[in-house]
Amino acid sequence: MKFRYTRVARKLLMLDKSAIVSAHPDDEVLFFSSILDKADKIVLCFLGCESKPHWGVARQKSLEEHPIKNIICLGLSESETFCGPDWNNPVVTPYGLEITGNTPSGEKYSRNYQELKDLLRPRLRGCRNVFTHNPWGEYGHAEHVQVYRVVKELQGELNYTLWFSNYCSNRSFPLMLRYVSGFTSEYVTLKTNKTAGRTVKDIYKKNGCWTWYGDWEWFNEESFMRDRDSIGDSHSYGHIFPLNMIKMRQFNEPGGGPRKAPLAAEHLREAITRLVKRVRRES
Known part of the structure; x- marks a missing residue:
């Protein structure tokens, strides 16, 4: 009974004065469905996309129809660096990941870091718990990694507890392995909210801005890991909490x-x- 009480208490405490920070509209339901209707606020970072001009309007319409009403969108334009990193040998940088080639997308990606930091700071001030993308960007998205890095840096200023998701794929697996060190971990596993997931997916699909697989089905559970400074640890071995692994085509x-x-x-x-x-x- 004591163990059960401890688990319940931990789940309640991790949602106290909580915020979800998600990169793109639809990420909030793909990776955080279990706490979507429990967090005090949800902050989405990006809205428009230069190569897909209809996304901005479609996403805004979707957010207006969204069943969750405590959503804030920062409205930044995507850097379009989805295929920019070398995922076989990803290079971590101060602003996220190294983007191969000297391209306008890479320059915008690096500029977005400071803008994200400035915009997120007032939204996260006063939070006790912040949930965001993991250091390897779930299935492997450079902007997910960037959002994690910004939220991680702000943690030092704002002193909240940081939790990240447990999704991974064959694409992001090499980067994920760098964060496996030692045998100490703290995580909480929750049931996904499949009903909310399908409802929100249908809204995005109806408006033409659902960016994930059309026939996607949610895992039964998802976990959130309490962040710690593990990369660069001297351990050359270790384990990590349960991963929701996604197989993707290259x-x-x-x-x-x-x-x-x-x-x-x-x-x-x-x-x-x-x-x-x-x-x-x-x-």
Whole structure:
């Protein structure tokens, strides 16, 4: 009974004065569904995307229709560095990950770091617990890594407890291994909220800005690890808390990755379906 009470108390304490910091609209439900309706505030960082101009309006509309109303969107424009890092040998930098090649996207990525820090600071002041992306960017997204790094740096100023998600993929696996050191870990496992997940997914899909797999099904559970300074530890061995592993096609394969061709085909099918239903109603 004492053990059960301790687990319940820990779950309650970890949600005291809590905030979720998520990179993009839809990440909040992909990786934080178990606490989506329990956190005191949800902060989304990015909104628009220069190469996909419809996303900004579609995402804003989706947030207005979102069942969770305590969402703040910082409104930054994406740097479009999704395929920028070398995920076989990722290089960690002060602003996230090294982006291969001297590109405008890489420059915007580095500039976004300070802007994120300035915008997040007042939103996280007074929080006791902050939940965000993990150091390897879940399935491997440079902006997820950047958001983690910003939130981690602000922790030193604002003194909150930092928790990160347990999602990983074959793409981000090499970077994840760098954060496995020693045998000390503290984590909490919660049931995912599949109902909320599907509801929010349908809103984003309806508005044409769902950026993940269209037939995605949520894990039964997800875990949050209490962050500690483990990278660079002298241990060459260790373990990590349960991972929600995602198998993905490599991103140099045709149609590889969730943010590419499958979305366009799916949106076209949905548009045709809506048109057929409308014609039938009017005939």
